[in-house]
Amino acid sequence: MRRILVTPRSLSGSEHPAIQLLRHQGWEVIFGPRGRFPAEAELLQLLPGCGGWLAGVEPISAPVLNAAKQLRVISRNGSGTDNIPLEVANRVLGGGSAARHSSWRPFSFSFPRPRAPVL
Secondary structure, eight states, X not given: OEEEEEOOTTTTTOOOHHHHHHHHTTEEXXXXXXXXXXXXXXXXXXXXXXXXXXXXXXXXXXXXXXXXXXXXXXXXXXXXXXXXXXXXXXXXXXXXXXXXXSTTOSEEEEOSSOOOOOO
């Protein structure tokens, strides 16, 4: 089964329609801790095996990205990239390009591989 990690505090443990859509399309949805930012140690436990990550505004470290061997896409529910090591993210995620969007996905990486459904 395909897995996606969801860490924004506003969505952790929710049944938002987008979460229901992911489940309906065959994704196993893994949630970060409810109501708070996940610690690096928690991310190191949650991300392995996930192909997608809907991240909040929590810092994303190089060790976390390096541990995410199956990760193919990060979509950020927030703005800014100052707390993401972009060089590491591009290497780990396959050398794709960073793209900025508005609204729901202000920051995401995209690649010519199977990817998470658009929310």
